[in-house]
Amino acid sequence: xxxxxxxxxxxKTPFQLLIAVxxxxxxxxxxxxxxxxxxxxxxxxxxxxxxxxxxxVEALIKTIGLYRSKAKNIIKTAMMIEEEFGGEIPRDKQLLxxxxxxxxxxxxxxxxxxxGIPGIAVDTHVERISKRLQLVKQSAxxxxxxxxxxxxxxxxxxxxxxxxLIFFGRYHCTARAPKCAACPVLPYCHFGGKISSK
DNA sequence: ATCCCGAGGG
DNA sequence: CCCTCTGGAT
Numbered sequence: 001x002x003x004x005x006x007x008x009x010x011x012k013t014p015f016q017l018l019i020a021v022x023x024x025x026x027x028x029x030x031x032x033x034x035x036x037x038x039x040x041x042x043x044x045x046x047x048x049x050x051x052x053x054x055x056x057v058e059a060l061i062k063t064i065g066l067y068r069s070k071a072k073n074i075i076k077t078a079m080m081i082e083e084e085f086g087g088e089i090p091r092d093k094q095l096l097x098x099x100x101x102x103x104x105x106x107x108x109x110x111x112x113x114x115x116g117i118p119g120i121a122v123d124t125h126v127e128r129i130s131k132r133l134q135l136v137k138q139s140a141x142x143x144x145x146x147x148x149x150x151x152x153x154x155x156x157x158x159x160x161x162x163x164x165l166i167f168f169g170r171y172h173c174t175a176r177a178p179k180c181a182a183c184p185v186l187p188y189c190h191f192g193g194k195i196s197s198k
Numbered sequence: 199a200t201c202c203c204g205a206g207g208g
Numbered sequence: 209c210c211c212t213c214t215g216g217a218t
Contacts, residue, residue, distance in 0.1 A: 007214070025215040031205060065204035069217080103216050123214035142215095166214060175212060177208070 007113055007163065010036055014089045014114040015046050015081065019074050021109050022101040027064045035061050046087055049078035073101030091115050104142070118158040122146045125169025126162065132173065134190045 008029045011017035016036070024032045039060045043049035049057075058071040077099045081087060089110070090096055096107040108121035120126070122142040130136050130145045135152065153161045172179050180186060 009214085021214080022216095024213085026203075026213060027215095028206075028213050031213080034205095063204065065213090066202050066215090067204080069202060073216090101216065105215060109214070121214070124212080125214065162214095170214085176210095 016040055017114050018089055018110050021106045022074055023064055023070055031064055035064050046078040046081040050082045076100045112159045118155050120146055120149045120158050120162050126165045129165055129169050129173050132191055
């Protein structure tokens with residue numbers, strides 16, 4: 001079910017992963033992982049969450065941020081999984097994106113981490129690094145970043161590359177105060193270690 | 199382009 | 209205090 005290395009989100013099933021990824025928008029994995037145990041204890045699967053009370057779900061995920069829209073979205077998503085997809089998570093990017101709260105990035109992560117389907121999800125880290133290393137121009141959209149990376153990286157390594165970029169972005173090439181002095185790819189970086197931590 | 203939102207880091 | 213976090217919908 002889970003082929004191998006996935007992200008740092010805690011989830012026992014594809015459904016829980018889907019919910020966790022929706023919740024992770026503009027939030028840290030750590031923050032999501034703090035809230036999901038209680039959430040999944042109360043609503044372990046789509047059948048349970050589809051019948052959940054809105055304000056109870058809001059209370060459970062409040063600490064994550066953006067909780068009002070996220071509570072509404074995950075309940076509606078659970079309802080759609082039950083009613084339109086027979087209780088199964090669709091293994092298709094377009095179908096996944098019909099679920100509320102699921103966009104291009106979330107769909108890619110779920111397909112890759114739950115089903116091993118190759119793709120490169122462009123999140124804030126991947127976008128930042130691609131631009132600092134000038135793989136794409138500063139004004140590039142997330143879609144352009146995704147296309148560029150898929151062209152440069154062989155398909156068999158898309159998922160691994162994605163996770164490496166995330167890890168690099170989260171712990172080294174951070175948005176604020178990146179650790180340029182100890183950077184392995186400093187010679188390839190346009191900024192050459194002088195990113196003003198503005 | 200803007201809104202939604204709280205927690206944690208620097 | 210201000211910035212950032214595996215964005216998505218309007």
